[in-house]
Amino acid sequence: MSAAAPLRLALVGNPNSGKTALFNQLTGSRQKVANYAGVTVERKEGRLVSRSGRHYAVLDLPGAYSLHAASLDEAITRDLCRGYLPGEPAPDVLVCVVDATNLRLHLRFALEVRELGKPMLLALNMADVARRRGIHIDLAVLARELGVPVVETVAVQQNGSAALVEQLDRMAEGLQPPQRQIAQGADLHQETRRLLAAAVQMPTRTASIDGALDRWLLHPVFGLVALALVMFLIFQAVYAWAAPLMGVIAAATGWLGDSVGAVLPEGPLSSLLVNGVIAGLGGVIVFLPQILILFAFILALEESGYLPRAAFLLDRMMASAGLSGRSFIPLLSSFACAIPGIMATRSILDPRDRLATILVAPLMTCSARLPVYALLIGAFIPQRQVWGVFNQQGLVLFGLYVAGILSALMVSWVMKKWRRDKGEHPLMLELPSYRVPQVRDVLIGLWERAWIFLRRVGGIILALTILLWFLLSYPAAPGDGTLSAIEYSFAGRIGHAMTGIFAPIGFNWQICIALIPGMAAREVAVASLATVYALSAADDSAAAQALTPLIADGWSLATALSLLVWFIYAPMCISTLATIKRETNSWRKMSFATIYLFALAYGASFVTYQLAVLLGAG
Amino acid sequence: MSTSLLLQYFVIAVAVLLSVWVVAKRQFPGIVRKLRVAIALPLLREGRPAWMQLVGRWISPVKQTAADGCGGCDSCGPKI
Secondary structure, eight states, X not given: OOTTSOEEEEEEOSTTSSXXXXXXXXXXXOOOOOSSTTOOOXXXXXXXXXXXXXXEEEEEOOXXXXXXXXXXXXXXXXXXXXXXXXXXXXXXXXXXXXXXXXXXXXXXXXXXXXXXOSOEEEEEETHHHHHHTTOEEOHHHHHHHHTSOEEEOOTTSTTTTHHHHHHHHHHHTSOOOOSOOOOTTOOXXXXXXXXXXXXXXXXXXXXXXXXXXXXXXXXTTHHHHHHHHXXXXXXXXXXXXXXXXXXXXXXXXXXXXXXXXXXXXXXXXXXXXXXXXXXXXXXXXXXXXXXXXXXXXXXXXXXXXXXHHHXXXXXXXXXXXXXXXXXXXXXXXXXXXXXXXXXXXXXXXXXXXXHHHHHHGGGSOOGGGHHHHHHHHHHHSOOOEETTTEEHHHHHHHHHHHHHHHHHHHHHHHHHHHTTOOOOOOOOOOOOOOOOOOHHHHHHHHHHHHHHHHHHIIIIIHHHHHHHHHHHHOSOOOTTOOSOHHHHSHHHXXXXXXXXXXXXXXXXXXXXXXXXXXXXXTTHHXXXXXXXXXXXXXXXXXXXXXXXXXXXXXXXXXXXXXXXXXXXXXXXXXXXXXXXXXXXXXXXXHHHHHHHHHHHHHHHHHHHHHHHHHTXXX | OOHHHHHHHHHHHHHHHHHHHHHXXXXXXXXXXXXXXXXHHHHTSTTOOXXXXXXHHXXXXXXXXXXXXXXXXXXXXXXX
């Protein structure tokens, strides 16, 4: 290798050992980290320049329990370490990252990696937590017995990887294979026990606080009650805490619209900016506080280590519905966006389980649905207290999320019956120690979430809003036209044509128009409604009115309920469908997903609307 | 038609065309790529004037590299 060529490092280790956190610290990246296994399913590459000026290419690999791969992500790790991956040179150094608080499990894999015979370094991650728990690890003895250098790292602390980089610089001077190999015929577990006995003093196998918390949080009854309570409180907070900030954003948007309208002369450009861009984007951006509050809770739960426990609690329910325990993480990811959720199904071994998870992932309530839900709930559900404590709007939002989850379980149950699958796949899950969420990590996560949302608002949502404004404004009404101008526009005509299909589920032509751009991004449905109503308004003061009171006056409760139900089921996102096609490599399966989700949405909305009309809400 | 109104229509036309481009690129990247290749190829043929080749190179899509696995939602969820 030439002196200038960067040394290739591969971070390997058991899932949830902190590889990605270490990768982020080494390379300055901001890859997703969480306190549960299976967050990384693809290899990622970054660059590191040490203080000595040496360049490294750092690879973050999916976590693996063994080099005898049992899943796609484990196979990637195995093949890359051995240099069998096409187009991917073998790494020069393997950095085996192990959780210092869970050496009994992680050392076993480190021994397997050592057997590859490549230059290797053991990073004892979470060394600070291990010390706090009274776990004493003799680094010199462990290094001697393993035959590879051992360093401590704390991936979530600044400079927590300094020792690792220094050791890498020393190793780079002359790469050496491991000094020891496992004895012929010896057992890995036996060797792990020998290493633990020689180098590690463990006062307690698990921290007492973990045990005390798990006694309650993993209890079959209290655990489920606690889980329901946590989820319930999150949705209450989304409504209770976001209201003041939403008011400020709505007022700022209104002021901006008025100011721009006052400055610009009356004409098409003023209409585009005030009724199109400001009304449309303002209608979406107002929901940013709610999205951020929801994600603050999700990020904190991810970091705390509670989510795998939730998976454990829900495993029986998921198994009886035909889903694998491994489906939990993909389905959980789908609450942010179905696309990473569908990609995360690569860790599911059984192809039929994987397909079932892919097909139900779009039923999880993604963050793009939140603006639509919030708009309709704000317009039709009175803001009052239930039983003196609970916010009624929060209760409805909670109900919509639960409806999505229950629908996913029902659909997977039907699929299980259909394929006559009686087999069950046991869930093997590593329960990490509880951790107090790091404020910095949560803030980074929130900043990323806000930035992604604002980028969407300034990108695809803005573009669609401009196009919709154009379609709603042209062609202009004829001189002898008796209807409002919007009725003669391209979009007005399309909306009226669509009512033939959607009238039985209570959708008016304005909703029909909003459904089309909503296919690109669900939030655009809200921006579209704002633009449609702003352009339909008889005068400027009516146009400046917020969307919520407009739809509250113009729609029946039955229509609002029907639209809410539609958004639980409808696959209103082309990107999700494209991902299903790519992950299943089948147009047939993608078509099946599209048809079944639309059929479910139409059927459920039809029943909801007709029932609501019968009960007098029409 | 007054100059002010003409200018307004011009700005709107540019905004609408840009929006069409953004939406097409995001929602139908494959079709847009094929379209760019189809337009660029005749412009890049041997013997074409330099300015035409320059336009062709500008239109032609960049070489595809290994995908990062993003399905098109622009990392709107957790990166995994």
